[in-house]
Amino acid sequence: MRVTEGMNSLSLLRDINLAQERVQAAQNEVSSGKKLTTPSDDPIAAYDVVRLNGEKSEAEQYARNLSYAKSKLQIADTALDSVEQIVERARTLGQLSLNDTTSGGAYVAELTGLRDQIISAANTASAGRFIFGGSLTATAPYIKNPDSSVTYQGNGQDMPLQVNRNATLPTQIPGSDLFTGPIDIFATMSDLATAMQSGNKADIDAQVKKLEQFTDVVSVARSKIGGYLNTATNTENILASAKLVRQAQLSKEQDADLAKAITELTTSQQRLQAALAVSARVSQLTILDYLK
Amino acid sequence: MSAPTAAKSGAESLADGLKNIENVFNDGNGSGLLNSLTNFFNSFQTLSQDPSSLNFREQTKLNANELVKAFHARSSDLTQIKANADRTISADLEQINSLAKQIADLTIEIKSEDITNPVPDLRDRRAALVKQLSTYVDINEVESGTDYQITTKNNRLLVFNNTAWSITAADVDSSIGNGSLKSALDIRDTYVPKYLGALDQLAYGLTQHVNAIHSAGYDLNGNTNINFFTPLASAPDAARLIELDPGVATDARKIAASISSSGTDNGVALQLGNLLHDPVFSGGSITDQYANVVYAIGTDSSSAQSNANEHDELLTQLQNRRQSFSGVSIDEESMQILQFQRAYEASARVIQVVDELLKTTLTIGAA
Numbered sequence: 268m269r270v271t272e273g274m275n276s277l278s279l280l281r282d283i284n285l286a287q288e289r290v291q292a293a294q295n296e297v298s299s300g301k302k303l304t305t306p307s308d309d310p311i312a313a314y315d316v317v318r319l320n321g322e323k324s325e326a327e328q329y330a331r332n333l334s335y336a337k338s339k340l341q342i343a344d345t346a347l348d349s350v351e352q353i354v355e356r357a358r359t360l361g362q363l364s365l366n367d368t369t370s371g372g373a374y375v376a377e378l379t380g381l382r383d384q385i386i387s388a389a390n391t392a393s394a395g396r397f398i399f400g401g402s403l404t405a406t407a408p409y410i411k412n413p414d415s416s417v418t419y420q421g422n423g424q425d426m427p428l429q430v431n432r433n434a435t436l437p438t439q440i441p442g443s444d445l446f447t448g449p450i451d452i453f454a455t456m457s458d459l460a461t462a463m464q465s466g467n468k469a470d471i472d473a474q475v476k477k478l479e480q481f482t483d484v485v486s487v488a489r490s491k492i493g494g495y496l497n498t499a500t501n502t503e504n505i506l507a508s509a510k511l512v513r514q515a516q517l518s519k520e521q522d523a524d525l526a527k528a529i530t531e532l533t534t535s536q537q538r539l540q541a542a543l544a545v546s547a548r549v550s551q552l553t554i555l556d557y558l559k
Numbered sequence: 560m561s562a563p564t565a566a567k568s569g570a571e572s573l574a575d576g577l578k579n580i581e582n583v584f585n586d587g588n589g590s591g592l593l594n595s596l597t598n599f600f601n602s603f604q605t606l607s608q609d610p611s612s613l614n615f616r617e618q619t620k621l622n623a624n625e626l627v628k629a630f631h632a633r634s635s636d637l638t639q640i641k642a643n644a645d646r647t648i649s650a651d652l653e654q655i656n657s658l659a660k661q662i663a664d665l666t667i668e669i670k671s672e673d674i675t676n677p678v679p680d681l682r683d684r685r686a687a688l689v690k691q692l693s694t695y696v697d698i699n700e701v702e703s704g705t706d707y708q709i710t711t712k713n714n715r716l717l718v719f720n721n722t723a724w725s726i727t728a729a730d731v732d733s734s735i736g737n738g739s740l741k742s743a744l745d746i747r748d749t750y751v752p753k754y755l756g757a758l759d760q761l762a763y764g765l766t767q768h769v770n771a772i773h774s775a776g777y778d779l780n781g782n783t784n785i786n787f788f789t790p791l792a793s794a795p796d797a798a799r800l801i802e803l804d805p806g807v808a809t810d811a812r813k814i815a816a817s818i819s820s821s822g823t824d825n826g827v828a829l830q831l832g833n834l835l836h837d838p839v840f841s842g843g844s845i846t847d848q849y850a851n852v853v854y855a856i857g858t859d860s861s862s863a864q865s866n867a868n869e870h871d872e873l874l875t876q877l878q879n880r881r882q883s884f885s886g887v888s889i890d891e892e893s894m895q896i897l898q899f900q901r902a903y904e905a906s907a908r909v910i911q912v913v914d915e916l917l918k919t920t921l922t923i924g925a926a
Contacts, residue, residue: 271886274879281875305581306857307864314854317586317593321846324597325835328604335608396609402817402824405611424824428607432836435829438608553889 272553279546286539293532296523303521312520319517325432326506326513332428333506336438337499339393343439344492346391346398351485353388354478357381357456361475364463371463371471378463382456386411389446401441402426408442409453417453419443430502436495440488450481564690565697565738567874570867572739576644576746577860580754583636584856593849595629598622600835606816607828611779616811620803623787627801630762634798637755644747648728651695651740655717656725658692659709663723666707670720692717697736712736750859755798757852763797764840764848766790769831776815776827785815 296302306313360378364371389399390407400408400421408421423443427435446452455477462470586593602622606615665685672678689700689709698717699710709718713734716724733748735741766788773787786804791797806813818826835845842848 269883269888271882271888273886274882277875277878277882281871305578305585305860306853307578307581307860308857310854310857310861313857314850317850317853318846320586320593321597321835321844321850324594324601328601328832332604332608396611402610402819402821404609404823422821422823424819424821426607426609426825427829428825429604429829429832554893555889 275549279542279549283539283542283546286535286542289535290532290539293528293535296528297525297532300523300525301521302523302528309520316517316520319513319520323510323513323517326510329430330503330506333430333436333499333503336428336430336436337496339398339438340492340496340499342391342393343398344489344496346388347445347485347489347492350385350388351482351489353381353384354452354482354485357459358475358478358482361459361463361471361478364466365468365471365475368466368468368471371466375460375464378456378460382453382460383411385446385452385456386417389442397421398439399442399445401439401443409446416457417447419447430499431506434502436498436502438495440491445484445488448484450477450484452481455481561689561693561698561700562737563870563874563877564693565695565736567867567870568694568739569697569737569742570863570870572647573742573745574860574863574867576640576742577750577856577863579640579643580637580746580750581856581860583633583640583754584853586853592629592633593846595622595626596845596849597835599626600832603816603828603834604832606814607825607832610816610825610828611823613811616779616814616816619814620807620811623803623807627803630758630798630801633758634755634796637751637758638799641747641751641755644743644751647743648731648740648747651738651743652726652728652731655692655695655740656723658688658695659717659723659725662688662692662709663718663721666718667721669707670705694739696738696740754852754856756794757855759794759797759799760841761798761845761848761852762801763791763794765845766797766801768834768839772827772830772834773815775818777817777820777822778815779812779817779822781820781822782813783815783820785813787814 295304303309303312303316357378360374360381364374386409389409391398396404397406397408398404400406402424403421404426406420408419409417410420411417419442421442423441425437425441426439427437430436455474459471459474459478462474585591599622602615602619606612606619609615662685665681665688669681669685672681689698692698692709697712699712701708701710707718707720708716710716711726711730713730713732713736715726715730717726718724731740731744733741733744735744770786770788770790774784776785777783778785785806787807789800789802789804791800802808804813816822816826816828817824818830838844838847840848842851
């Protein structure tokens with residue numbers, strides 16, 4: 268074929284351009300650490316990355332929900348633990364006054380104090396939000412009336428949170444299932460005080476039995492909470508291992524293989540240098556150089 | 560040469576245009592529409608932790624506003640790309656008409672020149688103009704006898720001998736043939752509507768599904784039947800028109816997070832949060848639907864790019880072949896100069912010999 272200077276410069280220019288493009292692409296990949304910077308780099312990978320990133324932020328939200336649920340459940344557990352101890356003390360006082368019906372009056376003041384402690388435990392708040400009022404978290408669930416009776420102002424709604432796809436976790440037990448559930452602990456405590464005051468053995472015995480029933484209610488609730496906390500920890504583990512798998516996938520789809528990218532950068536640089544060197548030499552080369 | 564030139568220039572400007580559309584759907588640095596979508600739905604999940612919290616409600620409103628803005632921005636970006644394509648079409652038409660005029664003018668000169676002694680320069684200039692013309696639009700160039708004509712691929716006459724006909728936007732349809740004009744037309748009439756439509760569909764589906772759940776719920780004041788977004792009648796233009804319901808926009812207490820009239824439980828907030836992965840949108844969940852759009856524009860853009868590369872390669876090969884026939888080789892020319900130089904030297908030498916012979920002859924006479 269007949270080769271002319273025009274052809275030479277055309278193809279040299281094109282080759283240099285291609286080499287420049289290669290260097291730039293390789294440079295981008297190395298400096299950004301990503302091989303996928305626009306969807307057209309790899310449409311299928313871009314599709315996967317969108318879905319994986321969607322799942323990622325979804326899972327991050329589940330993790331936030333879980334840690335919120337856990338702290339709320341733990342605070343409830345601590346509150347119920349102290350309630351158990353208070354009720355145990357009240358039961359002891361009841362037992363004491365059963366053995367010696369005349370001594371009852373002496374314990375009434377302490378019993379009233381214990382009752383107030385239960386009210387305050389039932390009004391426990393987590394981050395300024397009451398945890399035993401059902402979904403009414405902004406107002407204290409139990410108020411003490413002037414006649415010292417106690418009214419529940421909350422409702423019976425538990426507040427489940429989404430902790431994984433198709434998995435919700437209750438985060439609280441409403442007071443209506445607990446303090447004023449099968450046994451109204453506040454009424455029981457009042458009745459016990461009255462019975463102890465009057466020294467009526469049968470009445471004291473009945474109220475002490477109720478206290479024991481209430482202890483059962485609390486311990487059932489605590490084991491429920493323990494179960495929820497367990498579920499929370501298990502779900503956290505499931506989310507964590509899913510996160511690892513997802514990260515590996517995401518990284519495979521979008522992260523640059525640095526070793527490969529740097530090799531490509533060096534190779535493309537060499538190619539560019541070669542193209543430039545060749546053009547410098549070839550374009551000088553004419554028969555004129557040899558006709559002296 | 561005009562067909563490959565038109566094909567290359569068309570493929571390149573199409574690839575450029577699609578790159579612009581692609582940028583609208585790029586989530587590469589985590590700041591794209593996907594991020595706004597997940598933040599929006601996640602803020603309902605956060606709200607479900609404590610629907611009575613005004614902070615969480617404000618946060619939800621804030622994220623909803625960000626999402627609305629994200630839709631607006633993308634809708635206006637795409638509209639802008641469309642407007643730019645429209646301007647390109649007018650500019651290309653102007654160029655085409657001006658080139659046609661120049662070609663017609665040159666044709667007059669070519670016809671009027673001395674047939675026996677044609678000036679190649681005029682024809683070269685016309686060929687250069689034709690080449691330039693074919694970057695805008697693919698043409699048929701016919702020269703038969705003394706007649707010269709240029710038509711577009713959809714048979715609009717551009718030049719006949721010394722007359723140029725203007726083409727207008729009305730003459731431009733998808734059969735116009737390759738070139739940057741056709742690419743601008745495709746961007747304006749095919750690709751922007753395709754992706755704007757997909758974006759609108761996304762925004763419309765979002766308002767429909769969110770409103771359906773939200774209006775069944777109760778707000779903090781115990782009111783129900785409240786829309787979260789202003790309801791939209793149909794999908795077209797939804798990405799531009801999507802707005803928060805005025806009630807919700809002014810008062811975050813109006814966000815209906817509850818399934819019961821207590822207004823404090825989190826039933827509806829849970830449902831709304833779960834919309835992020837519920838497969839109720841066309842093509843699956845809303846992220847699936849968005850991923851489909853990203854895939855589509857990625858494919859369109861990458862095939863346009865490889866198409867442009869192919870045409871570039873093809874054109875280079877053709878240019879090389881033309882150069883091989885008609886290009887100037889310095890080596891060849893030098894050798895010819897050398898040849899002429901030697902011939903000249905040889906002739907000079909002959910003259911010198913003749914001259915010497917003559918001299919000798921004259922000497923003989925004198926002696």
